Amino acid sequence: MHTWVAMPQSTEPDNLPPPPFTRDNLVFADTTLRQTVHLSVGARQLRLRFSNAFGGVALPITAVAVALPVGGQAGVSGIRAGTSRTVTFSGRRSVLVPVGAQAVSDSLDVEVAPRSNLTVSVYLAEGQASDRVTSHPGSRTTSYLLAGNHVAATDLPAATPTDHWYLLSGVEAWSGGGTAAAVMLGDSLTDGRGSTTNLNDRWPDRLLDRLQADPATSEVAILNQAAGGNRVLDDGLGPNALARLDRDVLAHSGVEWLVVFEGVNDIGTAEPTGAAQKRVTDDLIVAYEQIVTRSHAHGIRVYGATLPPFGGHPGYDDPAGCRQAARRRVNDWIRTGGRFDAVLDFDRATHDPRNPRRLLPAFDTGDHLHLNPAGYRALADAVPARLFRRKPLPPGFGFD
Incomplete structure (x- = not known):
């Protein structure tokens, strides 16, 4: 593993x-x-x-x-x-x-x-x-x-x-029967842009620290399969998430959980029109469902993470708010669609309560999209450790 x-x-x-x-x-x-x-x-x-x-x-x-x-x-x-x-x-x-x-x-x-x-x-x-x-x-x-x-x-x-x-x-690592792996599928927010070079303070690193402190989760490996600029639907910096799912997740032994925290680059690079953003929203939802279906077939539980805000970012924020509306629709589906085995509400953990379109200033690197080490710690703290305690899969899992 x-x-x-x-x-x-x-x-x-x-x-x-x-x-x-x-x-x-x-x-x-x-x-x-x-x-x-x-x-x-x-x-x-x-x-x-x-x-x-x-x-x-x-x-x-x-x-x-x-x-x-x-x-x-x-x-x-x-x-x-x-x-x-x-x-x-x-x-x-x-x-x-x-x-x-x-x-x-x-x-x-x-x-x-x-x-x-x-x-x-x-x-x-x-x-x-x-x-x-x-x-x-x-x-x-x-x-x-x-x-x-x-x-x-x-x-x-x-x-x-x-x-x-x-x-x-x-x-x-050769490991005994008590170990299992959790894969993080993501973009620069998981790859750690804004984190500290050589200090390993990306949010998956901080989550690993938390899991290691609990005997019930101390044998969980965290595998960071993220890259800056990556997208779910189309190739960017690296193959799209649908294309690389087999290579980066399903081909690895010992994987019991998958966290999907990706989609902001799909929204941010699509044209800022209502029609284009509706199309990318609909396609993202279908893609998430495909990821869940393919992962469930391998006995892997899939957790969906909501997308943090990008208000104020010069490339992704648009005057008409079409991209922000698409982000909200995607997040609403992640929260209520019922396809993910659990939801990690990273939007709620990082947005400014006084202006939910923007990151909390204490978490913002300054580009209004990427998080600093405090923001990454907030993401890790928003993940319930109990989600990574091993338990049997329910009957019929993978054919729902």
Whole structure:
């Protein structure tokens, strides 16, 4: 079962590694990439997943190692001496990942605690001979690039920092029968735009903190499958939610819950006319129903989150209020439609009571759309922990 994931995306030109790590359609040539990830549940055995979902050519990984970061911190280049472990793939130290495929490592004996950070170092001798590479740009975590093979080095003092994840899409943990996973399907509000780099204070991180504090939910893994700009109906930054549901949710083992917190970008990018907004509202409702139906067939409970306001945002707020009206209609359906197994009222948790069209100023980053760390804490606090206590599915679940 996964203890950490990042939604694979096609890397935009501005998010490619800086020179000299990108040059003449060659990326990561003779380069060590060191990145840290924040695990949810603990384990004594791990394995890694590397994705070439959007690569232009095969991905030739030369060497990989995992270690514990200095001070247990995220976004640092140093590792604790004596903790580095070599990663293999079917007994080999290198692996070639075909275009569109992924590679899963052999299991590795590494003991990690819940909510701890793990360092993954990757070396590519030849590099990937294409500027089409797979990444997760919104890492909110600092990674490091350095020429040469330094996967086992205790520090990379001259490395180039970059706030993106590349190639790595998941960390799996061997776990007992008491563990289960909850997947968060979302956009930048779940990916954490406005959160603090290297502090892991997105709302799913804060929810993990709460669940870990309760023995009844301490074995729940939180898997953040969100990306900034993502939409439910149409491709944006990454495939649309309907298209990626199988890859990012249903294909993962141990998933018992899905939180759907997405749709604001569909409303915000549709034309601000009554007809266009009615169409996107109707289509979103059908899409949510499809997500519920497909997830229920896999025995997964689905929780729907209402959409927070965006009043004052220069791109999404329109003078006639057509988009705000669409958001209210979508939220009314989420609350009363009866299709979701539970409702997380993120609109109520974040709007300004004196002006419900806007975010509470204390939660607003200033763009009137994205939340700051206090706002993300408010989202996490609005989620009832009891929803993630394991219980049998009702008779007939999945055919309702």
